Amino acid sequence: MPVQARVFTEPAPVKPAATALKALHFGDVRVEKAVRQAERLLEKDIPLLIHGETGVGKEVFVKALHQASSRSQQALIAVNCAAIPAELVESELFGYEKGAFTGANQKGSIGLIRKADKGTLFLDEIGDMPLPTQARLLRVLQERCVQPVGSSELFPVDLRIISATNRSLREQVQLGRFREDLYYRIGGLTLELPPLRERSDKQALFKRLWEQHREPTQWAGLSPEVLELFEKHPWPGNLRQVSSVMQVALAMAEEQPVRPEHLPDDFFVDLEMEPVEAPEPLGVDLNDAQALNRELKAAGGNISHLARRLGVSRNTLYKRLRHLES
Numbered sequence: 001m002p003v004q005a006r007v008f009t010e011p012a013p014v015k016p017a018a019t020a021l022k023a024l025h026f027g028d029v030r031v032e033k034a035v036r037q038a039e040r041l042l043e044k045d046i047p048l049l050i051h052g053e054t055g056v057g058k059e060v061f062v063k064a065l066h067q068a069s070s071r072s073q074q075a076l077i078a079v080n081c082a083a084i085p086a087e088l089v090e091s092e093l094f095g096y097e098k099g100a101f102t103g104a105n106q107k108g109s110i111g112l113i114r115k116a117d118k119g120t121l122f123l124d125e126i127g128d129m130p131l132p133t134q135a136r137l138l139r140v141l142q143e144r145c146v147q148p149v150g151s152s153e154l155f156p157v158d159l160r161i162i163s164a165t166n167r168s169l170r171e172q173v174q175l176g177r178f179r180e181d182l183y184y185r186i187g188g189l190t191l192e193l194p195p196l197r198e199r200s201d202k203q204a205l206f207k208r209l210w211e212q213h214r215e216p217t218q219w220a221g222l223s224p225e226v227l228e229l230f231e232k233h234p235w236p237g238n239l240r241q242v243s244s245v246m247q248v249a250l251a252m253a254e255e256q257p258v259r260p261e262h263l264p265d266d267f268f269v270d271l272e273m274e275p276v277e278a279p280e281p282l283g284v285d286l287n288d289a290q291a292l293n294r295e296l297k298a299a300g301g302n303i304s305h306l307a308r309r310l311g312v313s314r315n316t317l318y319k320r321l322r323h324l325e326s
Contacts, residue, residue: 031201034193043069047185048189051164051166052164052193053166054237056194056238058164062076069120069160071118074116075115077112077115079112081127082125089130091111092112093136094136094148097150110155111148113140114146116157118158122162123164124164125166135179138181138185142185161186195235196235196242197235202230202231203231209239210222210250213243214250215250218253220256223257248262250262289321
């Protein structure tokens with residue numbers, strides 16, 4: 001079972017840091033500080049450690065850093081350390097010689113670290129990395145060489161190292177679960193990404209995510225009631241949760257403004273509120289042209305709104321109206 005790694009190898013043009021990182025913040029002081037500090041170390045051989053809750057956008061931040069750097073033409077290898085099976089972690093990260101162990105690929109493997117050569121290696125949730133692997137990683141970072149499992153040969157690597165965690169690595173060090181020497185090696189600069197509930201630019205973020213997920217025909221936006229609910233929500237899943245809620249809401253709203261009844265039921269659990277029910281469907285005969293035209297006029301000609309009140313799709317309503325007019 002291979003390690004869960006995301007490999008971003010598509011070449012991207014080198015962008016000015018201000019351009020690539022601009023979309024990460026919309027006025028929040030703490031995020032702006034993290035972006036400003038990251039910009040200054042963009043081409044320095046200083047490792048970054050990004051701390052923040054799950055879903056705050058650590059991987060998005062790393063991708064922006066990579067795209068803004070001179071390494072953007074090379075691979076960004078993102079490895080979720082929490083998802084690596086303990087028995088495979090070393091062979092997958094450091095590679096192995098053919099026949100190095102039972103079940104090994106007969107061609108061997110160069111490993112994920114060497115795949116990131118000349119590019120960026122992103123070690124996500126590094127606090128979950130097993131202690132034996134931490135020792136080998138420390139050697140790679142010190143010597144800038146990788147020794148595959150079952151081999152005596154060392155392979156030089158040129159890497160930008162960025163790590164991330166949702167744990168306090170200082171506490172992990174004190175508990176003996178994380179090597180102190182590795183902690184200081186990967187934490188040249190620690191950047192803190194705040195949870196969504198503490199950000200001061202939430203409204204701008206919500207509108208940006210609406211813009212990102214909407215269809216080209218969806219221009220109606222978010223209703224004031226939804227923006228108010230979004231502002232009050234604690235968002236335990238942070239930006240990842242907002243994206244999921246936004247996609248569902250847009251699918252439900254179609255071309256209408258996103259209203260509370262379009263939000264998934266789970267959204268209201270964290271607010272300790274009952275889900276908002278959609279209005280009762282209209283009891284109109286779809287074969288009654290006069291009644292349909294009357295309701296369409298009452299809806300201000302809004303096909304999507306009337307279709308929802310009738311409990312049918314827009315396409316069904318369009319077809320009925322065309323059929324009755326012919």
